[in-house]
Amino acid sequence: MPRFVQIAIVCLLVVGSTVAPAKGQPVIMATTTSTDNTGLLDVLAPAFKKDTGIELRWVAVGTGKALKMGENCDVDVLFVHAPDAETAFLVKGFGLDRRPVMTNDFVIIGPAADPAGAKGRLAGRALKAIAQAGAVFVSRGDLSGTHQKELSLWRMADMAVPDKAPWYVQTGQGMIKTILVAEERGGYALTDRGTYIKYAAARRAGSHVLKVLVEGDPNMLNHYSVIAVNPRRCPSVNHQAAVRFADWVTSAAVQELIGSFKLLGKPLFVPAAR
Numbered sequence: 001m002p003r004f005v006q007i008a009i010v011c012l013l014v015v016g017s018t019v020a021p022a023k024g025q026p027v028i029m030a031t032t033t034s035t036d037n038t039g040l041l042d043v044l045a046p047a048f049k050k051d052t053g054i055e056l057r058w059v060a061v062g063t064g065k066a067l068k069m070g071e072n073c074d075v076d077v078l079f080v081h082a083p084d085a086e087t088a089f090l091v092k093g094f095g096l097d098r099r100p101v102m103t104n105d106f107v108i109i110g111p112a113a114d115p116a117g118a119k120g121r122l123a124g125r126a127l128k129a130i131a132q133a134g135a136v137f138v139s140r141g142d143l144s145g146t147h148q149k150e151l152s153l154w155r156m157a158d159m160a161v162p163d164k165a166p167w168y169v170q171t172g173q174g175m176i177k178t179i180l181v182a183e184e185r186g187g188y189a190l191t192d193r194g195t196y197i198k199y200a201a202a203r204r205a206g207s208h209v210l211k212v213l214v215e216g217d218p219n220m221l222n223h224y225s226v227i228a229v230n231p232r233r234c235p236s237v238n239h240q241a242a243v244r245f246a247d248w249v250t251s252a253a254v255q256e257l258i259g260s261f262k263l264l265g266k267p268l269f270v271p272a273a274r
Helices: 003-018 033-037 040-052 063-071 083-091 123-133 145-156 175-185 193-202 239-249 252-260
Strands: 027-031 056-060 077-080 095-110 137-139 168-170 188-192 211-214 221-229
Touching: 027 063, 027 239, 033 040, 033 056, 033 175, 033 193, 040 056, 040 239, 040 252, 063 077, 063 083, 063 145, 077 083, 077 239, 083 095, 083 145, 083 221, 095 123, 095 175, 095 193, 095 239, 095 252, 123 137, 123 145, 123 211, 137 175, 145 188, 175 188, 175 193, 188 193, 221 239, 239 252
Parallel strands: 027 056, 027 077, 137 168, 137 188
Antiparallel strands: 077 221, 095 188, 095 211, 095 221
């Protein structure tokens, strides 16, 4: 093959690998299971398409996996809820312009009989009571935002994570499935309130339904943020559409839409964009 033809082919390959996505291409988002399980994204996606003409597609995984997808250049934007992990993601240069979007809170749920006597305690003391009683505690165990919050609560309680204890169950699955395992085992679990409301709405009847036992602890706030993947690290991402989504989801009108999103008359999220 002539030398000039080889050079031309190499140039075409290089340009093709860094070219920006075509206008109108969907924005691909990695997000946490709670935004998906609650049905919020089923409301936001068509509204985003109506307002911008851009289709929103998403994959719902734990925040740890979502951030890894950002590092691997598999998605354009992240909608996640693990502040410390998000900060590390930004420091490493993988993300840009992290913006707060909304909050809710975490709660500890368990059987109505509450065999560990966790009800009404602060989160750390509740976990200690559960551990001392040897009561079943079901963890996501997947480095999701919820799992990372749980790990921080064990540390705040001055306890090592009891991952070798027979009563500590790790599912490696999403929030709804983890709650169902806790229900089946008559155990406790940490969950975001929005997903719990979704669970309770689907399981209205029966005394077996897990109850909120621990809530209101300031350390249990749950912050959601949007982060665009850095196009300098990932030249193929649809950065323009990612920024468009970040601008849109933090706009006054969409913040109002998020605040009005309810299930069984209960708001699931509180707008937090400044």
